[in-house]
Amino acid sequence: MFxxxxxxxxxxxxxxxxxxxxxxxxxxxxxxxxxKNNLSVWLQDIFFSCLNPLxxxxxxxxxxxxxxxxxxxxxxxxxxxxxxxxDLNTDFLTVAKQEGIISSCxxxxxxxxxxxxxxxxxxxxKESYHHFxxxxxxxxxxLRVARSGIVIMEPQDPVTKMPLxxxxxxxxxxxxxxxxxxxxxxxxx
Numbered sequence: 001m002f003x004x005x006x007x008x009x010x011x012x013x014x015x016x017x018x019x020x021x022x023x024x025x026x027x028x029x030x031x032x033x034x035x036k037n038n039l040s041v042w043l044q045d046i047f048f049s050c051l052n053p054l055x056x057x058x059x060x061x062x063x064x065x066x067x068x069x070x071x072x073x074x075x076x077x078x079x080x081x082x083x084x085x086x087d088l089n090t091d092f093l094t095v096a097k098q099e100g101i102i103s104s105c106x107x108x109x110x111x112x113x114x115x116x117x118x119x120x121x122x123x124x125x126k127e128s129y130h131h132f133x134x135x136x137x138x139x140x141x142x143l144r145v146a147r148s149g150i151v152i153m154e155p156q157d158p159v160t161k162m163p164l165x166x167x168x169x170x171x172x173x174x175x176x177x178x179x180x181x182x183x184x185x186x187x188x189x
Contacts, residue, residue: 003111003133003134006131006133007088007109007133010088010089010131011088011089014068014089014091014092015089015091018091018092021095024091024092024095025095025098025099027069027092028069028095028096028099028101043155044071047126047127047153047155048075050151050153051075051076051079051124051151052079054122054149054151055076055079055080055081057081058079058080058081059081060081060082060121060122060148061081061082061083061084061119061120061121061122062076062081062082062083062084062120062121062122062123062124063083063084063086063113063115063119063120063122063123063124063145063146064076064083064084064085064086064123064124064125064126065086065087065108065110065113065123065124065125065128065138065142066086066087066110066125066126066127066128066129066131066132067085067086067087067093067124067126067128068087068089068092068093069092069093069096070085070092070093070096070097070101070102070105071101072085072124072126073085073101073102073103073105074096074101074102076124077102077103082103083102083103084104084105084106084120085102085104085105085106086105086106086107086108087105087107087108088107088108088109089107090105090106090107093105110125110128110132110137110138110141110142111132111133111134111137111138111141112137112141113141113142113144113145115145116145117144117145118144118145118146118147119145120145120146120147121146121147121148122146122148122149122150122151123142123145123146123149123150123151124150124151124153125138125142125150125151125152125153126151126152126153127153127154127155129152129154130154139152
C-alpha cells in the first residue's frame with residue numbers, strides 16, 4: 001500500500017541525513033548556538049504565538065504530532081504546560097530528551113495514535129499534516145485523543161514561494177557569516 005511506503009520514507013529520511021547520534025546532537029548544538037535573529041526563527045515565532053492563548057492555562061497536557069526534533073513540545077514546555085513529543089521515528093526525539101529539550105517522547109503514527117480517547121487536553125500538529133498519506137484519518141485520531149481541541153498549523157512559507165528569498169535563506173543558514181548573524185528581522189509597513 002502507498003501509505004506504508006510513505007511511512008518508510010519518513011522513517012529513513014532522518015537517519016539518512018543524520019546517521020549517528022553525534023550528528024543529531026550536533027544539530028541541537030548548532031541550534032542552541034545559532035543567532036536567533038533570522039528569518040526562520042522569526043517565522044517560527046509567528047506560528048508559535050498563535051498558541052499563546054491556549055498556553056495561558058499552565059495545567060494543560062499537550063500531544064505534539066510529527067514533532068521530529070521536539071521543538072514544538074519545547075515551546076509548550078517553556079510555557080509551563082506538559083507536552084509529549086511524538087513522531088514516527090523517535091531517533092531525534094530520544095536525543096532531544098537526552099539534551100534536555102523535551103521531557104518525554106513516543107513513537108506514534110498520526111493515523112493510528114495508540115493513546116486512549118481524551119488522553120490530552122490539546123493536540124498540536126505543526127507543519128506535518130501535508131506529510132500524512134491519509135490526512136483525514138490523522139484528524140480523526142487527533143480529535144479522538146483530545147479533550148478540548150486540536151491545532152493544525154499548515155502555514156504557507158513565503159520563503160519557498162520566492163526563489164531568491166529561499167536561496168538567500170539557505171546561503172545565510174549554511175554560511176553563518178557575520179552578515180547573516182547581524183541581519184535584522186524584516187519589518188512590514
